[in-house]
Amino acid sequence: MANTASDQAFVAFERVQKSYDGETLVVKDLNLSMPRGEFLTMLGPSGSGKTTCLMMLAGFETATHGDIRLDGVSINNIPPHKRGIGMVFQNYALFPHMTVAENLSFPLEVRKIGKAEREEKVMRALGMVQMQDFAGRRPAQLSGGQQQRIALSRALVFEPELVLMDEPLGALDKQLRETLQFEITKLAHELGITTVYVTHDQTEALTMSDRVAVFDDGRIQQLDPPDTLYEEPQNSFVAQFIGENNTLMGKVTKISGDRCEVTLDSGDIIDAKPVNVSEVGQRTRVSIRPERVEMDKTRLLPDVHSLKAEVLEFIYMGDIFRTRLRVAGNEDFVIKTRNAPDQVRLTPGTQIDIGWLPQDCRALDA
C-alpha cells in the first residue's frame, strides 16, 4: 500500500511539508498519488491539515518542502489562475454582485471564450445541477443548497480536469447533504473528473469516495478504498475515527501467522488478527466492530475463546438493536444486532457469552 508517485499519476504529492510559522509542521511528509478520474476524500479531525493540502494543490499556499505534480508537471511555481483547477469552497464564495449566469460565465470570460459558446456552456453547466431556471438570480436569492449547486457548476463550467472541494456540504442539513453527495459523485464519474474532496464527515467520505485518505497530525494515516478502511484499519487512530468500535487493552501472548492470542488486562483471553503487533509481550489495543460481535455460540468457530458479558442497556433503534455490555471491565462495549423476527431482545442484567471470528478482531498499536 505504498503511496509512491507512479509515472501515470495525475496528481502527486511527494514528500510535501508545510509550515506556516517556521516552528511547527502542519503537514509532515505527505505522499500521495492519484490516478486520473479518481474521487479521493481527505478525512480527518479539525486542524489535521486537510485544507492546507488543498490550498497547496490549488496554489494559494506554497509547500515549504517537497514537490506537487499535476499530470507529471511540477506546479510549485505556477500561479493559481494558470493551474486550471476547479474549486468549491465551504462558504460557496459565489460573487454576490453577479447573477448566477454571470458567476458561471466569469471563468469563461477570463478565458476569452466567445459569447455564444459561453452562454451555451453556462446553460449546460446549470443543466447538470438542474438550476437552469435560476440563471437570472443573485446568490443572495438562493437557498444554501441551491447556492452549493451553483458553486459546483461554476467549478465545472470551464471543464477542469481536477476539482477540489473543501467541505462543500458542511453548512447544509442532513437530507440535503445526502442528495447532493449523490449528485456530486454522479457528476464526477459521468464527467470523468478527478476530485479531491475534504470533509469532516466519515459517512460522507465512505459513501462518496473511491479512496479515502485519513489525516491526522499532518500525516496520512491510511489511504484505502472505503471498505478496506472500515474493515481493515491499519492503526488504532483509523479504527477509532472510522465508524463505531469496541476497544479492549491487553498484551499479546501468542502469535502464529495471521492469528494471535491476547490476554486482556482483566485476565480474559481472546483471539485476534495481528495487524500492528509482531511479537509476544507487546501491548496492544484490540478493536472489534459492534456488528461483528456474535452472541450465538453455534455460529462461532469451535476453537475460539469466548467472553462473559453482562447486559447493561438495551436500546431499540428501529432497524437495529444496540446493546451495551460490560465486557472485561469495559462498560462501553456495544453490540449491534439486526431487527429480525427471531432476534432476542436482551434485558439488562442478563449474563451472556460473546465471541467473534478472529479475523474480525484486530490487534493494533496500543
Added chain:
Amino acid sequence: MSEAMMAADGTPLKRSLARALRRQKLRALGLIAPLLVFVVITFIVPIGSMLFRSVENDIVSNTLPMTVQSLARWDASSGALPDEAVYEAMYFDMFLAAEAKRHTRLGTRLNYEQTGLSSLFRQSGRALDDIGKETQRPLEKLNKAWKDGETWHMLFNATSSADTNAALLSAQRARIARLTDTPANQEVNFAPSTAATALLPKTGRAYTAWAVYVATQDGRDPATRDPWEAVATALALDLKTVDVSGYSGPGAELLVEAQSADLPVPALSAAFADMDEDWATDVPWKTIQTHSGIYTSGYFLNAVDAQKTPDGVAWQPDDKQILQKLFGRTIWMSLMITFSCIALGYPIAWLLANLPMRKANLLLILVLLPFWTSLLVRTSAWKVMLQQQGVINDVLVWIGLVDDANRLIMINNQFGTIVAMTHILLPFMILPMYSVMQTIPPSYLRAAKSLGATNWTAFWRVYFPQSVPGIGAGSILVFILAIGYYITPEIVGGTKGVFISNRIAYHISSSLNWGLAAALGSILLAAVLVLYWAYDKIVGIDNVKLG
C-alpha cells in the same frame, strides 16, 4: 367570537395594549428629550432662521410703509416720475426712519440691488431736517405758541375718552415697533383726538407717530416736548387742503390764524431733487418698488449672479458675476479632493483590511493620528511645506530639479487647497472604505483566481465592485465636508483657491449682507441634499456602510 378580547382585569385588550405601549413610548421619549431639545435649539432653529433670512425682506415695508403703499400705484414703465403724493409719503417715512436711525440700514439693503442707494439714503436722512425748517420757522414767527410743545399737545390730545382715535394710536404703535424692532406698547401721555385728526389727517398722523416715538423709544413725555419739523410740514400741507373755519376744538383759533397766514409749503419733489438729483430719476423709486415685498427672491437671484429688476430677472453686470464661478469652483475642487482621497485612501484601506491584526492596528492609529491634531496646526503645517520658501521648494531647489529663481507656487491657489484638504479629509474616506472591505471575505479573491482570473481581473471584477459601497460612503462624506469647508481654503487658498463658504463668511462678518449669505448657504444645503438624494437613487443609502 366577535366580542373584543379582554385583558385579565376586564379592560379591552386593545386598550390595555395601547396603554402599555404608550407608557413605553413616553419613557423612551423622556430619555431622548434632552438630545431632542438640544438638536432643536442648536440645529433646527438656527438652520430654519438662516433659511428664512434668505427670503426675508420686510425691512423695506417696515421702514417706508406709506411710500411702499403709494408707490404701488406708480407705473414704473411709464417713464414719468412718481407723483407728489409719493414724495410726500417718502418725506414722512424717511423723517421718522432718520430719527430712529434706521434709514441707513435700508440704504444698505437697497444698495445690494442698486449701487449708490446707500449713500443716497444716508445723505438724504441728514438733509431732511432742512425741508421741515422752512415751514416751521414761518409758523413759529406767526405765533410763539407754536414753539411750545404744550400747544401741539392741547391741539391733538383727546378731550374725552369718547373722542379718542384708538385706531390711529395703535397703528402708529405698531409702525414704530416694526421700524425699531422693539416693542412700542408703553404708556404714552397722549391720545389722539378723533375730531382733530379727522380735520388734519396728515398732521394728526405725524404728531401721533412722533408722540409714540418719544414716549416709547426716548421715554419722554410728549406733552412737554416740541414735535419734529415734519409735524409742522404736515400742518402746512393740511392747511392747504382743508377748511378749519368751522372747527371748534381746542386751539381752533390758532389754526384759523395759521390758515389765513397762507404759510409756504415746500414742493417735496423739488425739495428731494434739491437734496440729491438722484431723487429726480426713477432709479431709487424703481428699486424700492421692485423690492417692496415682504419676501424676496432677490437674495437667491444675487446668489446666482442674477438680480431682480422692474423688467424681471436679469443677469448682473459682467464685472459683478463671481458667485456662479465660485460655486462651480467649489464643486470642481470638492470633486478633485474626493477623487484624490479615493486614489490615496483605497490602497490604505485595503492594507488595513488585509494586514494581520497587529500591523493593521498600528496603521489605523497612523490614519487616525491627524484627528488628534488641531485642524489649524495641520493646515498651517501645509503652509510651511508648500510656500515658496517652504520645505518642498527648498528640497527641490537643493536637488536641482527647480531653479532658485522659479520656485514653484504651490500655495494660495487651488493646488494648495486641494493638497491640504485631501490630507485633512483622508481619514473620512479611509474609515468607511475600511469597514466595507473588512466584510469582503478573502475567499472571493481565491475563488476568482481558481476560476482562472489574474490578480488584476480578480481584483477589478470581484473585489472592487464589492468595495464600491465603501467608496460611495466615503465620497459622500468627503464631498459634503469639502463643499462646505472654510478654514483650510481661508488659510491656504489665497484668492484663487477659496470656496463658496469663504464668501458666505465674508458676507456674514464683513459685508453684513446676511440675506445673501443665507441664500448662498441654502443653495449649498440644497446641493448637498440633492446629491444625497441622487446617491440614494443610484446606489441606495442602505448600501452605505460607515462602520
